[in-house]
Amino acid sequence: MTRFIFITGGVVSSLGKGLTSAALGALLQARGYKVRLRKLDPYLNVDPGTMSPTQHGEVFVTDDGAETDLDLGHYERYTGVAARQSDNVTTGRIYSTVIAKERRGDYLGGTVQVIPHVTDAIKEFVQKDITDEDFILVEIGGTVGDIESLPFLEAIRQLGNELGPERSMFMHLTLVPFISAAGELKTKPTQHSVKELLGLGIQPQVLVCRMERPLPPSDRRKIALFCNVKPEAVIAALDVDSIYAVPMAYHAEGLDVQVCKHFDLLTDQEPDLSRWREIVRRIREPEGQVTIAIVGKYVQLKDAYKSLSEALVHGGIANNVKVNLDWIDSEIFEREDAVKYLEHVHGILVPGGFGERGAEGKIRAAQFARERNVPYFGICFGMQMAVIEAARNAAGIADASSTEFGPTPNALVGLMTEWTRGNEVQTRDAGSDKGGTMRLGAYPCVLTPHSQVAEIYGQSSISERHRHRYEVNINFKQRLEKTGMKFSGMSPDGVLPEIIEYPNHPWFIGVQFHPELKSKPFAPHPLFTSFIGAALEQSRLV
Numbered sequence: 001m002t003r004f005i006f007i008t009g010g011v012v013s014s015l016g017k018g019l020t021s022a023a024l025g026a027l028l029q030a031r032g033y034k035v036r037l038r039k040l041d042p043y044l045n046v047d048p049g050t051m052s053p054t055q056h057g058e059v060f061v062t063d064d065g066a067e068t069d070l071d072l073g074h075y076e077r078y079t080g081v082a083a084r085q086s087d088n089v090t091t092g093r094i095y096s097t098v099i100a101k102e103r104r105g106d107y108l109g110g111t112v113q114v115i116p117h118v119t120d121a122i123k124e125f126v127q128k129d130i131t132d133e134d135f136i137l138v139e140i141g142g143t144v145g146d147i148e149s150l151p152f153l154e155a156i157r158q159l160g161n162e163l164g165p166e167r168s169m170f171m172h173l174t175l176v177p178f179i180s181a182a183g184e185l186k187t188k189p190t191q192h193s194v195k196e197l198l199g200l201g202i203q204p205q206v207l208v209c210r211m212e213r214p215l216p217p218s219d220r221r222k223i224a225l226f227c228n229v230k231p232e233a234v235i236a237a238l239d240v241d242s243i244y245a246v247p248m249a250y251h252a253e254g255l256d257v258q259v260c261k262h263f264d265l266l267t268d269q270e271p272d273l274s275r276w277r278e279i280v281r282r283i284r285e286p287e288g289q290v291t292i293a294i295v296g297k298y299v300q301l302k303d304a305y306k307s308l309s310e311a312l313v314h315g316g317i318a319n320n321v322k323v324n325l326d327w328i329d330s331e332i333f334e335r336e337d338a339v340k341y342l343e344h345v346h347g348i349l350v351p352g353g354f355g356e357r358g359a360e361g362k363i364r365a366a367q368f369a370r371e372r373n374v375p376y377f378g379i380c381f382g383m384q385m386a387v388i389e390a391a392r393n394a395a396g397i398a399d400a401s402s403t404e405f406g407p408t409p410n411a412l413v414g415l416m417t418e419w420t421r422g423n424e425v426q427t428r429d430a431g432s433d434k435g436g437t438m439r440l441g442a443y444p445c446v447l448t449p450h451s452q453v454a455e456i457y458g459q460s461s462i463s464e465r466h467r468h469r470y471e472v473n474i475n476f477k478q479r480l481e482k483t484g485m486k487f488s489g490m491s492p493d494g495v496l497p498e499i500i501e502y503p504n505h506p507w508f509i510g511v512q513f514h515p516e517l518k519s520k521p522f523a524p525h526p527l528f529t530s531f532i533g534a535a536l537e538q539s540r541l542v
């Protein structure tokens with residue numbers, strides 16, 4: 001029997017609803033249940049793919065090629081369950097489906113309305129593509145009280161009624177602020193937020209209250225009384241030192257027990273949290289530290305590189321070291337010498353990116369790493385820039401560039417207009433829509449035997465997730481290889497370069513895909529483990 005837990009948020013945004021949902025998923029999993037997490041996003045974009053990373057944070061790409069909300073990254077990192085297209089929907093996508101149906105005449109002359117047509121489409125989405133999961137956790141984006149989330153809240157209210165309490169539960173995340181002038185925690189915002197939910201017909205059974213100070217019993221009773229929940233179902237969620245300590249903190253507060261009790265499930269056995277204990281122990285007791293420079297364009301919003309910074313933490317967990325991140329805006333290197341920013345770091349990472357702004361600075365960072373034997377990890381755009389750097393400074397192609405920056409006679413990186421996915425040929429051109437038209441999702445890659453990456457992966461063939469429009473131009477392979485660069489990973493048809501490395505450099509690897517999307521704290525990605533290992537070596541030299 002599949003049960004649904006609907007997770008809403010109130011009072012303010014940024015309370016960590018995604019993390020809370022992910023942590024509850026991990027706790028239920030630790031109790032032996034099969035879980036899947038989903039997110040309903042109330043904005044009008046069909047998916048976050050067209051949004052700037054500085055507005056909405058990272059776009060998380062799934063194996064099946066969906067561009068999704070970054071919370072799906074948290075879900076995967078906490079549960080290890082690969083997210084799918086069917087785990088994230090937006091108002092924009094729901095409306096496109098409803099409007100397409102209307103145009104086809106599927107509504108047989110009826111007036112098409114938010115209720116029931118839009119809410120039906122939401123309910124259908126929530127219940128689709130489920131097999132033998134014990135729990136589906138459904139997070140509703142935004143904050144209760146927003147106009148745009150109303151159809152979603154109405155849809156989950158109806159679902160709660162249709163499924164009944166034995167198959168559904170509502171959990172609400174709120175803020176209990178500490179007012180220093182009064183020296184007290186304040187429960188009123190939580191009371192108001194729950195009142196707002198009640199006004200929409202939703203009675204939460206569990207309240208997760210974010211707070212900076214411990215919750216006095218009298219405040220717990222007050223929240224319970226005014227919000228119609230049991231005192232033990234008021235979960236005090238205090239800040240913790242690592243996001244990976246959240247599952248244990250919630251367990252200590254009884255969150256999983258409250259959920260199980262609601263569904264009449266046995267709680268006499270403790271969940272197996274050994275994996276989380278070990279992760280947190282390694283984070284809290286590192287045996288050393290390394291500093292990695294991330295040279296990118298969206299460094300002012302850390303959420304723009306969420307999976308990346310987590311994957312670096314995972315690399316640290318694997319090596320038992322703390323990883324300090326030095327975020328550097330690549331444009332700085334277009335005005336100032338890179339040396340003073342980079343000479344003390346133990347590794348340089350140039351992440352994914354789009355557009356010409358800041359590209360020259362990334363090329364400088366790659367040059368610094370190559371010439372000075374500093375570990376370099378180029379991801380997607382970071383690989384493309386490393387290739388342009390080698391072409392310009394080692395192969396003598398002075399005007400080497402990417403067609404992403406405009407027409408160029410020496411397109412080391414060019415727009416890809418045709419490629420194969422499975423047995424299907426996909427085509428694009430410069431005039432295609434921007435949304436959903438990149439090379440997206442999991443693609444296979446064949447590794448060159450005995451190359452560094454083959455050693456690192458311990459495999460000859462891998463599958464990694466992609467999100468890009470441009471590709472390194474295979475026609476320059478020979479000239480680049482003369483500089484010492486090796487093409488060590490290729491698409492199975494041998495046409496698309498997927499990985500480059502320098503065998504005579506301590507660690508210089510560029511990948512056309514996004515390995516950070518598949519890294520987990522309990523299964524750090526091999527490339528990140530190896531990169532942090534190389535940085536640790538480097539730290540012994542400088």
Ligand code: GLN
Binds near residue numbers: 351352354404
């Ligand atoms: N802008 C580049 C492309 O589209 C790289 C994209 C990326 O780094 N994800 O190919």
